[in-house]
Amino acid sequence: MAETRALRFKVGDRVSCNMGSEGWAHGKVVALHYREDHWPPGKEAPYQVELDPSFGGALIYAPADVARVIRQELASTFSLPEEKDARPGAEVVEALRSEVARLQEEPGVLRALGPELMAVAEDGAELFVPTESTGPWTVTLVVTGPTGTAYEAYLRLQLKANSAWPKAPAEVRVHSWIHNPLISKEGVLDEAALAEALADHSDALSPLCRTLRAARALLSAPGIDEEEAEDAAESNRQRCEVVAQYSHLRKHRNLFELDAYSAETLHPEFWKAFSENTAEAWSAIMTSEASEVYSFPLFNRDFCAAFIEEMDSFHGSGLPARRPNSMNNYGIVVNEIGMEPALDQLVHTFLQPVAQHLFRGVGSHVDRHHTFVVRYKVGEDLGLDMHTDDSDVTFNVCLGKDFKGAGLQFCGNQGAPDHRHASLCYQHQLGRCVVHRGHRRHGADDITEGERLNLILWTRNIEYRRSRYWSRHNLQSRSTGYQRETGPPDKVCLSFTHDRDYGVFKEYAGRTKMQHCGKGWCPPHHAEYADFQAEQPLD
Ligand SMILES: O=C(O)CCC(=O)C(=O)O
Ligand SMILES: [Fe+2]
DSSP: OOOOOOOSOOTTOEEEEEOGGGOEEEEEEEEEEEOOTTSOTTOOEEEEEEEOGGGTOOEEEESSOSTTTEEEOOOSOSSSOOGGGOOOHHHHHHHHHHHHHHHTTSTTEEEEEEEEEOSOEEOSSSEEOOBTTTBOEEEEEEEEOSTTSTTOSEEEEEEEEOTTTTTSOOEEEEOSOOOOTTBOTTOBBOHHHHHHHHHTSOTTSOHHHHHHHHHHHHHTSOOSSHHHHHHHHHHHHHHHHHHHHHHTTOSOGGGGSTTOSSTTTBOHHHHHHHHHOSHHHHHHHOEEEETTEEEEEOBOHHHHHHHHHHHHHHHHHTOOOOOSSTTOSSOEEGGGGTTHHHHHHIIIIIIHHHHHHHSTTTTSOOOOEEEEEEEEETTSOOOEEEEOOSSSEEEEEEEEOOEEEOOEEEEEETTSTTTTSOOEEEOOOBTEEEEEETTEEEEEOOEEEEEEEEEEEEEOOHHHHTSHHHHHHOTTTTTTSOOOOSSSOOGGGOOTTTBSSHHHHSOOOTTHHHHHTTOOOBSOGGGOOTTOOOOOOOO
16 A cells, blocks of 8 residues: 555645636635545545635545645735734834845845835735835845756745734745746745745744745755656756857847846937836826827837847757747747846836836736747748737837838727727837737737837736736636627637637638637627627538
């Protein structure tokens, strides 16, 4: 018989279960060593869990006793501790400040910044503006991972502490896009695993230092599921390998450096607004293109040309590139070729204030960013089907080259009655950035001449995603998140990938009919407009 390990929970314990794309659902353990009749002999699940009525009340089972699958119930919010544990804000700030100063001495720490009061935080359902007395605060760390492991390279971490610090441990967010089974899709290091790891480090260390050591140790821990941990480490190793190999082939070394973005590379108007950093200065460089779509000058000409040369050089190197998404065959995820430190600076220093100015709340805080270059050319990818981005705020900068066509079509917000109605056709301009919410339906018209490269930054805000606002626009809430459409869609807003009525209004191009006809899901049945007609699937 296989060796049995003690289970972490007992009957009656409150737990949170990982429901995949639907997030975490709360409930209580109702049975241990659970089995279903049709399971082969020997198969069992460690726990049966009854979900709370607010999560549907179903009986489910947890397939593994690991923190990624089932963990102690999460507090409803991490921003504000229980009242009895809260300390005066000034004390917490002082404690964090002196710990940050000491962290600079810690091996592997390249930079330690903060504490900084968060510009926005969630209290479980709502977003609120923290104050110096409530917190929470963040400390940002740029570190190298554990030496000799697949996580050795540059890492950007953000520690979020509330006013019960250090009694309440910090939440650790890994902004770098590394593969690790203990890091959630949004980049949060598993809370239960962190609590266990903290216990392994001496409490004589300062609490921040202890948190950092525990976090680093966890990244390279074999994990409970060794195979998964090894797969993640391998994919990380491959990424580091590409970064290392390309580091010898870089054409413009400055594009990869921490201070790549400066008065020399940014557009002078942008630099002026950034230096002044007032609402008036930002407003002065913004063009309102349509409701919630803005554009502004970001890069200067020479910088765009250098960026393009770098992309051409990477393509020419023959090194493997990870593609940004399934719709894009020629794009490159630039974080994975070694540009991450530079792009972190672009996002967190320069684009964050823009997002805050344009989209207060959702744009007030940025965690991870997924950044890539897309390339369109006659004979290659021509355009991009209508879609929404898995981002909260998207920045899209045109790098060149010369081209015709390729308008960026905007429709409505996902799930809104007018989400398939046209609102804007934006024409890209060299060095100019268009910025919009990720849930806005948009797509790129085909290029008719030349070649186009754009730098796209998808930014995410965990605070926003934990609040009630997120589920309204969340891709997964197709059942509830869609309101009835007001009428038939505009042709330009149709998506051959997603829509059920594409073929009713438009001819499919080439092979897309075989791939997509009759396979769409949009609009969901309850949101169909009057006299809706779905296309006929192919036989
Ligand atoms: O090609 C463009 O300008 C749009 C690209 C885009 O929307 C995306 O990659 O998400
Ligand atoms: Fe997009």
